[in-house]
Amino acid sequence: MGTDRGTDDGGFAAAPNLRSETTRLLSFSDGVFAIIITLLVLDLQPHEVRRGELLHALTERWPAYLAYLASYLVVAVSWLNHRAALHRVGSSGKGLQWWNLGVLFSTALVPFAASVVSQAVREGDRADERVGVALYGAVGLLLSASWMGLFHYLARRRDLLDPAVSPGFFPGERTRAAVGVLGYVLAILVGFLARPLFALVIFLLLPLFYALTSSGLYELRLLRHPRR
Template sequence: MAFSDAIFAIIITLLVLDLRVPDVPPGRILSGLLNQWPSYVAYLASYSYVAVVWLNHKAAFNRIQQVDRGLHWMNLFVLFSTALLPFPTSVVSHALQEHNNTDQRVAIAFYAAIGALLCVTWLAFYHYLARNPDLLKDQAKDDFFAVERVRAIAGVALYILAGIVGYLVAPLIGLVIFVLLPIFYAITSAGLYQLRVTRRITHRRPPPP
């Protein structure tokens, strides 16, 4: 876990390096900062995504009692795809500031491809744990990771949708989806399974006297 946390810290640090002092004449610093709004949006989307990946990573490993070689590889695949995020973030930020529609469409599609790849690695991670319940703590063996695969599949589908819409229709629509997706994963960071259990307990709770 310490190794994974260090990787997440490095990734978040790399994201902020794309935020630079604008190269403008004296007296134009305000307009220069305002014109860099795509950098801020791209940073917000990617920072939120990395933060949510970290929360999901914590939630997953809190349910794991031992790690084998296969799980180490699954974890490395998740870290590999997460570590790619600063690159498409920089590409999107640059393309939006250059105001070239073709480049913007390609940049959004590229970011969507990396986002979908990250969700695929999570799908593999969850699938591996669902198939190896002996690695899990007792309270996590009742279909938690089998259900979590739904979240990963939803992420793949939504990132592909964002890439298609951003490329064929309007890049900013894809960018909005990129910002909204981490919100979904933040709300469900404890897992869809946990939401189901909480809802079931709430429904069974007797009414107050």
């Protein structure tokens, strides 16, 4: 089975061999992502269910299911983007390590924000819904900003990158991250000025946008259909 040296995505020919320091960075981050995505499911369990009321208890938790879906997509796409980014890095450094920790810090807040917004929507108080939406939007904004900072750092530090990486790849990823910043700001405003439910729709659409445009999906296509 041969390796792909094409540049279909305009970003990278083939994943380079990671140096040991970058491999450790990737392994540590994978462990953190695994813990975060596991924590998301804990909020789905109904609390204090009386006998004969299990079905009602499950169906009334639909906000938790919606928050779980949106948050799972956020974490999943972040993991895909993370691997796609680090597979283009040839060597690590303190700056990259700190930006990576910033991305993990903001991603780790997603389960907390998802739990708060699902509880607020389930209880139906409009003021609490707005606070929950604002909190979730703020976490999404922080996450997008941390990604934008990481991509900006890598765009300026080509000495850390594999030579095969296109000069326009990380600037393009930085622009994608900026879309998230604007999207989460829009969701917060919509949640306060219109209806919080509309903000939840934006929260769901944003990770779908990143899933459809993620270079991580390109990496998965290479694994399924490698060139010879």
